[in-house]
Amino acid sequence: MMSNMHLMPAFACRKVSTIKASLLLFVVTGMFCCGAASAQALSVEDDTGHVVTLEKPAQRIISLAPSMTELLFSLGVGDRIVGVMDYSDYPPAALQIPIVGRYDMLDMEQIIALQPDLVVAWLTGNPRTAIQRLKEFGIAVYTAEPDSLLSISDHLLRLGQLTGQHQQATDLSQQLLNRLDAVETQMINAAPVRVFYQVWHSPMISVGGAELIHDMINRCGGTNIFAELPVGPKVNLEDVLLRDPQVIIASGSDRESPAWLDDWLQWPELAAVRDQHLYAIEPDLVQRHSLRALQGMDTMCEMIARARP
Template structure:
């Protein structure tokens, strides 16, 4: 087993030396994506035809669903990954870097993604485009994304704050705080997140706590029409009384791609509508 490892490491070292001496590195042609948002970004940038395998959750665009799977949210099938002979693996740093350590030791390059806020996604798009040799495409994508983000902030980020509760799921009643993207969306749109100061980014909260806070708007990341039905038990809540129970597309808001701004706009429109009914 030692000889193949040494061989792969040597080849990668030689390629690195060639780049350092002024020769441009070849863009990767066999890419494995281990997280859905990166799969989607690869297609957006025009590199979808270079993807040879993905993870179980990569479902957008539809073409991604036909590709072989070498990972899920808990594990990576290293043997299946290596069988695809990738020249680049793209992955989520906080969730997958430890699992990919053996792959990096073999000399296979890994591009890690970890967008921390909406603005940083623009930087990640540019960095990924540079790695793929698709800088022009990436700059165009990033510029359009950041322009839309700026427009949403300018249009909706002002005005009297609206008390918002975001239901991630129920039961147990779970919400979002801190840097979680739905929490950032609420702030961007001029809302006041009722659990903004929770210690966890995805805190479990008590019904009594939320009832006492009396949200003016309740959002849920769900496509299920019944996801917010349990709130009807408290008709005196402002959000219930004013019929401000709104579903947000979770496939957009919870995924780190430019499509997230479609859901952010949903959040902004819901907050703006709730503001019109403030006393």
């Protein structure tokens, strides 16, 4: 969902991961080539190890994560989505789909009434007891827990198989992998830059080493100053001052920076403040595991590059 303190080994690991993703793409494509003429069931393994099997491509889909909603639209099956989770606001057409719940509560009665043949769930974003109940009702549930840019490729391929959109999934996945390889090549000799990503100000929340934003920072030649911490860590001012980030990036909006970003101006000894590298970025571009994450990565790379000596 790699710390640049060891930049070259990290890039080497990413190269292996890219190869693994490419192999997955080959395997999925091969499965379709070999089985296109048959009426075999469609089966994929989700992120919990559960094998999801459909007799035919899903036609009535419920998405319980905004990021998965975006991926389904990218695959060209937005018109098959009959229910979504709250905050599924992109693309705009998603706003017209009935909402079947929020992160902490699902409307089980509505979900069952919609008669989905596939529910796409989010492991850490949906109530697990509710997901288990859906399975007990005999509903096919694909559970995702993406944690990196490469995982977006994986989910495109698997959802492409479950929806019969294997060619679209293969094309999109390859485009993503090509873009990641291009960025990796650009950053091979780039000097590392210390980065503090601030999700929120009170309490002060950053990102750990197993998150999408960390992956972006790393790929952009940055060093996440809290890479050793778990997901969504609460941090304190003293630690930020001690680690002296060269860039501070805050979750803002598509129109303005958060007011609290300017709070850092009272600490002129910080490299990021002294050299005027305080930035804000639209959260949905860096916190959602969708194809828009590539746009978020490009923006983040530009911000980090400005601070590179």
